Structure formats: structure tokens, C-alpha cells
Amino acid sequence: MRKFYSTIFILMLCSTKLFATELTADAILDSMNTVMSPENSKATMKQVIVTTSGRERIFEYEYYSGNKGKNLLMRYIKPKKVKNNAFLIANNGDDITVYFPRTRRTRKLASHAKKQKVQGSDFSYEDFSGSESWKEDYTVKLFESSNKNLYSLEFIPKDDIITSYSKMQILVRKSDYYPTELKYYDDKGIHHKTLFLEDIRVIEEFPTAMAMRMVNHIEKTETRMEILDITYNITFDENFFTERNLKKGK
């Protein structure tokens, strides 16, 4: 059965590729979401933060994604100082809860806290939210890309969306609809950060960026993320993405 679905999936990709020149921005976003949002995933990630002084800080965390990226749970493994610190991003980033193991306290963050850096990295909480809701939250336009192998999409947030970005630009590969670059613009329209998705391999039938690099053009810092291991063949019970499970670090 699984093979059958894979075949259908590949056929769908091929059929959309045949009509690539006529695709709309929404259709490209749909295809991107299909390849970007497997039902579930579990990964161990290494995060290297390059500070303004050029020094490197290394973190390691477990990453669980469920319901096509709608829910996300991250739990730090290293260094010792942050071990078992965890956060839960549910409902496509609308609900963020953090957990502090030393006090065993969970805290729901208000939407303003999405702007805060996660452990001093160039990623904010907002950057971890899934792309499933982008179609509803943003007005998407397709632009000519200087690279004929890439689509260029522009995302402008709708009025009722709380985000610290005034615009996002995403370059998407025509070959498999996988993004290679995300540019984030701040509220003044200044190009603030760029996320590069690199070393893209097919893991269990899904294209996967094994390395990601967020470059902060304002602060001249950089955060790299490497996937140490990942699987999409996983299911989570209904209580996995809950505050209760957030507290259960091992």
C-alpha cells in the first residue's frame, strides 16, 4: 500500500512538472507544502551558532514534527545547561509553550514572544512554525527568477496575521518543488535574514535539507543546523504534542 501511495505521489509531481510554466503561485505553494510537510518526522539536530566574534556555540536537540508540521516539539540534549529545556509549537505556530526543567514549569508564550531568539540563535520561535498555514496567512505572488531552474515566490502577510516579517521571498526548485532559500524582511522592509537549505537528499522518499544556514544580515551572525538522523516512518499518539509530554525529558 505504501508503495502505491509513493507511486501516486511521484506521478503527481511529474504531472505538475509537465505544466510547470503555467503554474500559479498557489499551486507551487501547494506542491512545496506536499514535499515539505510529511505527516510526521523525528530528528536529532545539531545547531551551531556563529557569534559576532566568530566563536561557535553548539547545541543538540530532538525534533518531533506531527500533523504535517502543524505541531512541533523540540527538546534540547546538549549542552548540560539547557538539557531538557523544551518547547512546543502547536497549531501552526499560534500556540507556543516553553518548559523549564529546573522548576518543572511550563509557560505559554504570547504572540509577541515569537520574535525572541531561540537560545541565542538566529532562529526565532516564529521561524520554526510550519508552512501549512502560509496559504491562508499570506498573499503569495510568483515572480521571475534569475535562475531558470527556480521559482521565486513572494509572501506578504495578511492584515490579521501577527508576524515580525513584512515580507518573505522563497526560491523553490522546479525539479521537485523543494525550497532552497528563504529571505525574511523586517517591518521596515529591510532584508533581515536568509535561510539557506543545503545538502538536499531524498530520505524515505522525501527531499530533505540535511543542512540549513540562517544568516542574519543585520547582526552579521549565522546559525547552522545539521540533521544527525531523521525518520519519517513514525507515528505519535494523540497526547504526544501536549504540555504533559513536554515535561517528560529523558
Next chain:
Amino acid sequence: MRNLVILFLLSTILFSQLTEISGYVESEGDGFIIGSPQYFGYNKLRLDLDAYPTDALTIKASISSKLFWGKSEWSFGDFMPVSEELASTTYTISDTTNIDFLYSQLDLEWMHLTIGKQPLSMGGGFVWNPTNIFIQKDLLDPSYELVGINSFRASLPINKSELDIIIQPNDNLESNIYSAFNTNLFNHNLSLVGLQMNQIELNEEFSEESSKVLGLGFSTVGEIFGLGIWSEYLLKSDINFDNPQNEFVIGGDYTFDFQTYVMLEAFHQDNGAEFNTAYNDIDLLNYVAGNTKALAKDYVFGMLKHPLGEYSSISLSGIYNYSDNSYIAIPQVDWNPIDNLDLMVSIFKSVGSEKTEFEVQNIGGRLRMRVYF
């Protein structure tokens, strides 16, 4: 006896294949001008032991030892605006070894059970938590970890909500009981709380008196128009409902686009001490003994924090005692220069007229270093 417990704990946990040992070493130095400059501090070792015998079972233990240095003999007048008779009463602090936590936790699909000396944090307040009847935070360091409470806790998931019951047995079996129904309403976390506690207070003869108190309250955490908002309320009374008392907290926070974080929190308690020209000694001792959440009736806490680079921040926090018009301001720098090392420098500046809560300390400073392993 304590050594035996520690030995048993260590041997049990160390020989388990699924044990994790971590902890930290913390050194702190404090200087205050209390008439003349006074210096004191401590070196602390904290050892955290976690074991997971099965997927459903967790054992956690934390042991801490504190070795003090500097000024060890204190008088009440050093840190409280007590009367002259009480001001010269002294006590000595000495080195301690404590078991901060020692508990086991069973996680089943339909129930989570925790038994032992466990950390208990509840309520939305940052500095004050009216619904937490078990322990209070340090007013000058509210985010510092608290020791555990010997208790039994059962949490029962009910759909997406939870029923939480905590029982803290006392020596006379007159238990403190906390129960809460935790749910989500309009994107706010809501806890409806009912409790029973033994309230201990000092009487006019400075001896402890215990009375049974019932309480009803709630706690919320959420946001309104992009602002983080929390509130906590407790109505407590004796069994005959003769003397109802209100306690509440309301707070809010916001992070600006330029990463500056601001927080405000206000606290009120009906049974706070009255201030005319001075506080009553009984009220001061009740507060120091942890019998009341705060000394006076009304307080405001504020904090402004801004990151300096990736791993340091500067903050200014302050507590204003509305009842006696005194306050303490705490500028602080936090720095995490390398992995697993935290440094903190803070200054305490107290302002208030004679015999007010924050008048005593004048000015002080604190340097703290914590190394995690």
C-alpha cells in the same frame, strides 16, 4: 539518617544502567551596607540524578550542599525593620546538605502520579502566586529554583483538559490539599482552583497557631491584543466563612521588535500588614517565616530586559511597596561567556523612609557564577 538516605539513593541510582547525573556548582558573593559594609556568600554543589527504570517510570533526586563564608551571625535588624527589642536578636547560619528533590513518577495513559519531595509550581504570576499554597519565591530572585515539597500528586487527563490533585500531608494528618481543573479557553490557559490548607501564623506570644483555611480561585495565562497577560486570584476563608481574604496578581509582558522585553506585575493581599510609622514585629516575623506571601498589602514589580549580543543581557527590575512607599531597584547583567557557564552581576538599591520594608539594606551587590556539568 540523612547520610543513609543519600547513600541508599546514590547506590540505587548509580548502579542503574539508565541513570543520568548532572548538576552545577554555584558560587555567590554578596556585599551589603548594613550600617557598615558586610560580606557573605556561599559555594553550592547541586547534584541531579535521574533514572528511568521503565518507559512509564521516572525517579529523580537532587542533593545540594551549601558552604557559607563571610558573615554568619545575623540579627533580625540586619534585613528587617523590626523594633529595637527584636533587632538585636541573632541567629547563625551554618553549612547545609539537603535533599531538594526525591520523587518517583508514574506516567500512565489515564493518569500521572508523582510521589515524594517534588517541585511544585503553579499559577501564572512571575513573582507572586496566590494559588501556590506550598512554597513562595524569593522576592529578589523570583526565577531561582525552589526546593521540593513532600507530597502526592495525581494528574488525570480529561480530553484536552486535566484534573490536578496535590496532597501535602502534615504531621497531624491535616493535609494541605490543592485541586485544579486545567483547561484552555479562548486561547488562554485557565486553572480553576479549590484548596484547603493549614494556615500557620504567629500569635502575640510569638508562638505558632494553626487554622484550617478553604480557598477558591483561578489562574489564567494568555494574550490580549498581542500583549501577554496573566492573572491569579484566591479567595480564602476559615471554615465558617467569617473572615474572607482576597489575594490576586495581574501581570503583562511584551517583546518589542528591537528585542527589548518589558514585564509588569501587581499583587494585592487583604491580609497584608498595615504600615503607619512602622510594621508590627509579628507581621514581619510571619513574613520571614513564609506564613504570608508578602509583607504589605500592595506591590508592583517591573522588569525591563534587553539582550546584549547573543549570550548576555542587561536588565533593570524593581519592586515597589505601595503601602509604605519604599522600593528596591535591581540592575543586573547576565552573561553566558562559554557553554555551561553563567555569570550574573546585580546591584540592589533600596529607597524608603525609616522603618519601611526596603529601607534597611541601603545598597548592595551580588556576583554569582554557576557552572553546569
